[in-house]
Amino acid sequence: MSPSLTFALAGNPNCGKTTLFNALTGARQHVGNYPGVTVEKREGRVLSAGRDVTLVDLPGMYSLTAYCADEQAARTFLVEEKPSCVIDVVDAGTLERGLYLTVQLLELGAPVVIALNMMDEVRRRGMVLDTGLLARLLDLPVVETVARVGEGTDTLVREALDYARARRGQWKPLELSYGADVDRALLAMQARIEADRFLVDRFPARWLALKYLENDEDVRALGRRAGATAAFLEESAAALARHVKATRNTFPEAVISDYRYGFIASLLRRGVLRKNASPDRVALTDACDRVLTHTVAGPVIMLAVLFGMFQLTFLVSSYPMAWLEAGFGLLGDTVGALLPEGLLRSLAVSGVIAGVGGVLGFVPLICVMFFLLSCLEDLGYTARMAYMLDRVFRAFGLHGASVMPFIISGGIPGGCAVPGVMAARTLRSPKERLATILSAPFMACGAKIPVYLLLIAAFFPEHPGLVMFAVTLASWAAALGVARLWRSTVIPGASTPFLMELPPYRLPTLRGLCVHTFERAWQYVKKAGTVVLAISIVMWAAMTFPGLPAARQEAFDAKRLELAAARDTLPEGEARTALSQEIDALDNVRAEEALRASLAGRLGVALTSVSRLAGFDWRVNIALIGGLAAKEVVVSTLGTAYDLGEASPDAPETLSARLAADPGFTPAVALALLAFTILYAPCFVTVAVMARETHWKWASFAVVANTALGFVVAVAVFRIARAW
Known part of the structure; x- marks a missing residue:
């Protein structure tokens, strides 16, 4: 088999990139994190024409100027790993916006293959895209796809393989003109970068100069650590910013953005995008949104x-x-x-x-x-x-x-x-x-x-x-x-403006729905068979040992033998039935006492002095403690507690029926438990992720504050519901 290649899958959010990734890789994928950051990294394998291709699904991004951790991770991967090919997934219905990222990838020098996705929607809207013309104008492969049904995926992989083979790992930056003022500054900065060999092992010189002009803080911070050339580049960018502000009342990054969109518009005006002969009609998405997003x-x-x-x-x-x-x-x-x-x-x-x-x-x-x-x-x-x-x-x-x-x-x-x-x-x-x-x-x-x-x-x-x-x-x-x-209180500050993209409505496919449902349901089942199983066994042990004292156990055994012997001497009738019921009651008392005497039972009983304010008994306390590990464990622990504590053969079969039959577990207690479950401490895995995303100080704050708040609310709900 030929050596492995690495392809990166890039694109705007909601362009169908992840759907395409799933269609190409199927089950041959795994999830990890990018080195040094907490951003999720998805990789999969694609086998085609004797090639074993590693496909990396980059986080969605609108540009290569990193404003958040996702965009930073995507750009770092492209710059550091230099994949053999970048498959740029573009929503064909919003071509102008999608090609903005394409232009930046080309300016970086990446070998790009464009996947024009959602072509079925473009055709339905009466639009015609000349993909062959677009490919010739950009000098790169362009493939029409409909990722949700797998249309064009095989062709896409073949084109990407051929293009990667032709480029042989060479990155050739696209050079655009941004007007006399910007171009002059770019040339001077590019010459200095090349003369000083400043970060040229990582970035193309012109692209690096562009990032300085676009005021990219991540690149600037990296430059300051790399050498004195950074000061010259920052001063050059500042001088251009002052000049542009004085002459045009704008900023260099706005000028650069305008020229990029101008380049894209010139492509489209040359016949890449046109309407067919049918009359224009209002897009279905816009018509639906007039109702579905109406203020009232x-x-x-x-x-x-x-x-x-x-x-x-x-x-x-x-x-x-x-x-x-x-x-x-x-x-x-x-x-x-x-x-x-x-x-x-x-x-x-x-x-x-x-x-x-x-x-x-x-x-x-x-x-x-x-x-x-x-x-x-x-x-x-x-x-x-x-x-x-x-x-x-x-x-x-x-x-x-x-x-x-x-x-x-x-x-x-x-x-x-x-x-x-x-x-x-x-x-x-x-x-x-x-x-x-x-x-x-x-x-x-x-x-x-x-x-x-x-x-x-x-x-x-x-x-x-x-x-x-x-x-x-x-x-x-x-x-x-x-x-x-x-x-x-603890996090004061003003809110910031909000802007988001509304993707067009798309009819789901049965296959896609089934795949998504299976993946999520399987995660639930797998967690029940691993994490919940392990915690259930631990909780069973905590609710079983050390058990009743020997003297108390012997007293129960002696009393049971006495009742059984008396029952066996009686003929069938009410007296024998009464003794059988007395034996069942004795077994229940022994089971409940054994559960109370266990480690978990003792802890649950100890907490009742406080928890009874919310109506929670010692069994509920045990379950809620287990829920700190995983919330599903609340159910499994209650199941174990009621099974260990109920020895009667006439006990209800289902756990819900057992709860309903428990005189101490009233609807008021249920409402309080619902309120407490909503509010109290997140599960351990969530707490760990919160600490990783922020700090252990805030994760600990969430555990303590949420639990305290949850208990106060649960007490209030219990009192109100009981009085009602």
Whole structure:
């Protein structure tokens, strides 16, 4: 096989780049981080014509001037790694804007192949693109693609391989004219850079001079560490800035941008883009947005969409969930019958099956919810939600771009706080970014959903969709309220302006929806089979050992033998049945005492002096402690606790039924637990990511402050609900 090549996949956000990456690599991909930064790095393998190609999916960017961590990581990769080819994914419907990044890649000297994506939408809108002419004018391959259905992907890879082979790793910078003033300064700076060999091993000389004129702080900081030439370049850039300000009342970066767009416009005017003979019509996207993003109708429709999603989720998943719960119940009975009484059976039935089974029982609902969420994302509606919520966010001291971290974290239930916290990197204001990171974990992430669903099934089964909808709104209210609190106290500062792109509406494909649903559901199942399983076993051990004192155990055994002997002497009838029920009650008392005597039980009992203010008993305390590791563990720990603490053969089969049958677990307690679960400390993985994105000081602050706030709210909810 020929030597491996590295291709980079670049493009604007929402251009279909990630869809193309998934179409090209399939399952042959993995995720890591770029060296030295916390930005996610996705790599995959493509096999074509005897070549083993490594494809790197760069973060979405609009230019090579790095304003945030994502853009910095993408540019650093291009400059440091110098991939064999850069596949530039351009939304064919917004060609002028997409080609702006293309021009900058060419100025850097990269071997570029353009993937004109979403060509199906261009054709539907009555537009004609002459890709052959564009390829000749730019002297590079241009391939038409429709990534969501795989159209043009094979041709794209072949063209990229051929072009990379022809270029042989050579980078040839494109040189544009930016007018007499800028060109004169560029030539002088370029000559000095080349004479001093200043950073020429990393950057083309002219491109480096351009970055100085564009006031690129990252490049300037790098230059100051590299040598004295940096001072000359900064002074030259400052002199040009003064001249341009005096003569044109503008800035060098604006002049450079204008000339780049002028170059792109000249390409398009030469026949690259034209309308066909059919009359112009209003794009479907614009027509839909007039209604869906309307000041009044838009928010109403958004709430209706979310409410309908919850109703449909519970309606479709109710029967599969019941079947799965019955299956785990049967499995527990079967394993319990096969294994002899003792620690092994307790571990298998109470630790593994009752613990993990309680979490996996929600897989059907998770799948339905993820499928509907993927529909909204692929359709392009989540971006409209962000647009409509911008004004609301600004009122709470956040940035409009904070909406997407909230949505990713579980603003539409089923997300995850870890990528949600990482998504806050796109915010340029450090204070708004910090406030977003601290409040995003309040969303209804996929780990919290099993807790919500368990409590809803136990205490509010008549209107599950409505209650889940209310929990989601409560999560949003909590996040925004806490963000306003922190922005008014520990993170003060003004909000910054918001600008975002609304991608065109696209009809999702069934294959894409199924792939997205499977990926998310598999992550949920994998977590249940690894993290939750491990923690369930640890919690089972903590709830089993050291067990009852020997004297107390012997007293129970003696009393049981006495009752069993008396029962066996009686014929069938009411007296024998009464003794059997007394034996079951004795077994339940022994099981509950053993659980109370365990390490976890003692800790849970010790906390009841405080937790009882919110209605939480010692079992709930144990579960909430386990939830610090992963929120799903709240369900698995309750399953183990109620299984270990209930020895009666007549006990309800499902955990939700057991909770409902517990006289101490009332609807008021359930509401308080819902409130506390929304607010209290994020899971350990999220805390670690928060520390990595900010500092351990802020991560620790989130753990302590969120838990304290959550308990205060839970106490208030419990008191109000009980009085109601």
